[in-house]
Amino acid sequence: MFEKLFGRWNNSKIHLSEPVSKEDTDLIPGGISKTVSENISALREMFGKSFDLIIKDTDVNGIKLSFAVLDGMYDNLLVSEAVVSPVLNTDYSVCDPDMLYEHIGKFRASECDSKEAVTMGEAVQFLLSGFLLLFIDGVPRCRVFSVQGYPKRSVEPPESEAQENGSHEGFVDMYKDNVTLIRRRLKSPYLRFESVTAGDTSNTSLCICYHAKRADPDIVNRVRDSLLNMKLDIVPGSGAVRPFLEAKGLSFFSSVGSTERPDVFAAKIAEGRVGVIVDGTPYALILPYLFIENFHSLDDYLNRPYYSLISRTLKLFCFFVAVFLPGIYVAVGTFHQEIFPADIIFEIASSLQETPFPLVLESIIIHFIYEIVREAGLRMPKSMGHAVSIVGALVIGDAAVTAGLISAPMLIVVAITAICSAVISPLHQPSSALRLIFIAVGGIMGLFGIMLGASLVVFNLCSVNSFGVPFTAPFSPFDRYAMRDSVFFAGWKKVGKRFIQIQNMKGSDKH
Amino acid sequence: MTAPVKISSFQFYNILFLSRVFAVVTYIANLRIDLSPSDKAASSVFTALYLFVTCIPTYLLLRKDSQSSIITRASCLSPVFAKILCIVYIADFLYYGTVTAARFELLISSVMFPETNMAFFMLVPLAVAGYGAYKGIEAQGRAAAFFLVLVLLSFAFVFLTILKDFDPLNFPPLFYEGAGGSAAIGAFTCARTGEVFSVALLLPFVKNHKNHHIFLWSAAVGVTVIAADTVISGVLGTFGNTQLFSMYSVSVLAEFGFVERMDAVITCIWMLCAVVKLSFTVFACSYLLLCLFGKKLRLLYISLTAAALFAGMLAVSSSVLNFASVVTSAFTIYGYVFTACVVPLAVLLGEKIKQNKNNKNIENKTLISDSAGDPQ
Known part of the structure; x- marks a missing residue:
């Protein structure tokens, strides 16, 4: 009987896992x-x-x-x-x-x-x-x-990575145009563009880009193998390719970078990295990728070094605020009121008295609402944008506090968190998920839980190796030379003196 | 036994440093002997001294061969000896891990959240430690570097904010009642954790090991212990004798701007150090179990170790008296001396005897072959 059952189950599984079409x-x-x-x-x-x-x-x-x-x-x-x-x-x-x-x-x-x-x-x-x-x-x-001539988007400023001083050219959907944009910036005969096809049905063209003299051949081979061995029916965008290139094991953070800017892409390729361009999407992938690069932008390299230090420090601060602030607020408000002076804690306590929900629940509810408003803002037609803004600002922002459903300090915390998470857009996904987790943990276990959760995240972060390069480099393992372009940028005069290839950073497989 | 993943010498000693710092910040000196603040501060000098001395056998062991673990070297002498050594080390690690977890549990249950269910609260750090151990020593080493920065900054911050309460009058004449008490407390503090013998054990995981690093590490630990004890004694005075966790009491007194207490900061340091220490303990135990049984069942070994630590913690921390009897038992010192000094010296001696035996055999064989080849 069991055999029959399992047999049926297995058969149905096989049937379901078969590709819908074989148009290869x-x-x-x-x-x-x-x-x-x-x-x-x-x-x-x-x-x-x-x-x-x-x-x-x-x-x-x-x-x-x-x-x-x-x-x-x-x-x-x-x-x-x-x-x-x-x-x-x-x-x-x-x-x-x-x-x-x-x-x-x-x-x-x-x-x-x-x-x-x-x-x-x-x-x-x-x-x-x-x-x-x-x-x-x-x-x-x-x-x-070769007589192709289909309608395509012209080169436009990148929408997701707007810069103050950089070029106004962004990647487009056609990968061959993107290749041209990169070639124009790296006029080197060692620049290689290898074409690979992926997707059983879509037959999407992918392009592996690297500098033959600077990229590690092992990494290039591993990227090529990963792309060739992908089991995908269609490739709707670079995000579908990303999981096949990421480090093994579960992690909140992606070890593959993404950019819409050809100048950033070209600079990374010149550092010895490997890029992947997917036809039909303006987002190119970069690997190996470091955690600190989530806080870098092109303007940091084009502004004065002291200002890039301020800018990067702000982004790091915003990341911590976006992830931990609501959780810490809930933890302190629930378990550790003694940290704050009496005046502040009385203010918080009196506002909490007026709301019907416990602090943790209130925090989770308001964050869910914030995420809903954000999703609506992203997906809805532009003509409806004003309506959602009004509903979001007036109903949630004002009426909910006046009605006593949500406390005003909590709304301030959410507003600060929302602004901070917008500053670090590459880390929006992990920070949103972690924020909710830390709210729950802070509400159950207080600061004790927040610290344990943070330790877990740090262990998780430290265990990631992006193609043999530690994700947490150059901080841990510490690399003195690579630190010149980490939280601060030491300036072109110093950085230009000694060129560091990413695969040779301390702690990486090649070092 | 191969160890493919390697960490730098700095990362390795950093983990050990944080493990030691945990012992410093959970300082319960007055469980056994009541000391004056001066003598208590002096006991930390004894601790540093003992630590330095107990590092010497390990140094001698490493000087001969800094690539193989003590288990590998013991198995070259006798496989049975190596197995026994594994069991001894596992017992030691479990003991120290249990004491660590119990110490932490005691802090939370007696000082922070007296009315909470501790079994649940302790299960979480052990789960995090297990996760850290599962991610391997590389992840632990990298994470410890971040934690070190936080710990040092937090220490500096708390100490700087409390310095205004530091009173030199809190230090009565040194050794008024003799130096015996300080020496004894120093010995207990030194024997509180077992990092010294982990150096000899986990060497295969360390890349480019320099033998003198062990002394640098003991010096860094010594300076931290002396600084912490001096500040605690200078701030709390004899009031410190009534406190179970004097470091925690110091942090409660500290204030900065509108933040009126720093105990949350110190608790956070405690947690970071506890997680590093426990995950290192779990990792070391799982490595020893691997050496003992040879099968690569890492997840099982890690789960078993974490479960054993949890059970031990529940047993030890059931009451303060129970905990005190375990921590202040003379066997703690005997056990520490045995694993940190006697075992490395025994391995060295065994290697020496084996080498002499081999030399004699070679000499005998040469003599026999010479006499066989003699034309008489």
Whole structure:
């Protein structure tokens, strides 16, 4: 009976875990036929009733030809001027199919990049990427022309990493444009861009970027292996790739960095890091990544060093406030009132007397409301933004306090926390989760629990190695030279004197 | 036994330093002998002296070979001896771990939250310590560096804010009733934790070990102990004799600006040090269990150690008297001397005897071969 039960369970599991579709073009059987009509029929069968498959049949010197392209994926002018017109105007002397095939590739359509597909799978892959296919009767191969011209976003200032002094160019969704943006900033022949395809169904292009003379080959190989061994059906964005590159073990913090700025990306690559660009997303991944880099911004490097010290210290302070302040407030208000002088504690106590909930519950409720308002602000249509702001500010901010549902000091704590968490946007996710945990722990165990929780987080943080580099470097293990760009930036004159490759930092595998 | 993950010598001694600091801040000197403030401060000098002296056997052991652990070296002499040593060390670590947990429990139950359920409260730090041990000595070493900064800053902060209450008149003539009491308390304080023998045990986890670091560590601990005891005695005077945790009492008196008490700061230091110490103890025990049984069941070993510590803590901390009888027992000193001094010297002696035996055998063989090759 048990066997039957487990057998059924296992079967159902296998059934469920099977991919929904197997459209991987590598799996499309067969080579390209010599007969054009057969190839076209195969294409039509594959694409079914899709209206965007455009096929044009013609003949040159009595030889049948067929062009195939996907509507909206190509540049009209390029197709007519650089491919179709030269092909149709081929000399009368070329009358053999193979000769015509070679002649077109070499002489006729030489203005745009052309390649050759040998199997139907390859041809379809090119077609889906916006290439124009040319089938010639009597030739069991396919000539493909790079005529892509689909609508795309132009280079715009990065939205998530606005800077005061930096460039106004941000990454775009097209990964080839991003490659150009990086090339323009690192004019080095050792800069490498390797292309990898991921996603069984989406066949998304990924690009591994590194400096061949500075990046650790082991790290490059490990990144390449991780990307090639990913089990993904589709790659909706760089966030889907990130877990495959992160350090093993559960952690609140990501050991893979992300940026929308080509200048930041280029600078990291020059430090010997490896980058991953995912087609269709303007966020590039960087690794190895250090915890302290969450507090760095491009402006820190472009402003005066003393100001970057102030800016980074503020960000660190904001992180601690965002994570610990509500928890400490709850802990002190519940268990350790003696820390504050009598005046302050009386004020807090009197405001707590007027609210119906215990401090911990009140804190959790107000934080949930804050997170809801934040989510609404992110997801809702922009036209509704004012309505939510009014509801958030008036109903929660004012009416809840007036009605005696929430104490005013708690609202101040939440407001400070919200502002501080906005300062450290790369750490928003862990700080939100940790904040709620520390509120609960502070409410149950007081400062005792907060410290134990903090110890746990520190152990967790210290156990992370990002591709062999300690996540907590250069603080622990301490690296004197790397400290010149940690909480403070020592200035370009000093930092430029001695270049440190990230894989050679103290405590890393290579050191 | 291979140890792939290695930490720097600084990180290793940092963990040991924090473990010692925990013993300093949970100072209960008057459990056995009532001392004057001067004598109490003087006892810390004795502690530093004893610590320095008890480091010498370990130093001699390391001077000969600073790459192999004492267990590996003992197993070269005799595998049975190595197994017995493992059991002795496990017992020692469990004892010190239990005392640490019990000391902490006592602080919370008697001073901070008298009406709380201590079993739950102690389960949490042990779980955190177990997590730290599971993450390995590398994570512990890195975390200890952060904790060290916090501990030193907090110490400095509390001591600076309390200095206004420091009164030299609190120090009566030194050794008015003889130096015996100070010497005895110094010995108990020194034997309170077992970091010295962990040096010889966990060496394979330390990269680029320098043998003289053990003395630097003992000097740093000595300075901290003397500074802490002097400040406590100077601030509290004879009132300190009535306090179970005099360091905690000092922090209650400290105030800075609108913050009227610093006990929360000191409690936080306690917690950080306790977590480091307990996680180190759990890690060391799990390593010893691995040496003993050879099977890589880390999670099981860690859970067993944490459970043993929890049970021991419940038994020891059931009452202050019970705790006092355990902590002030003369066996604490005997046990410490045995593991920190006798065992390393015994291993050294065993190696010497074995080496002499081998030399003699080689000499005999050479003589035999010489006589065999003699043309007579």
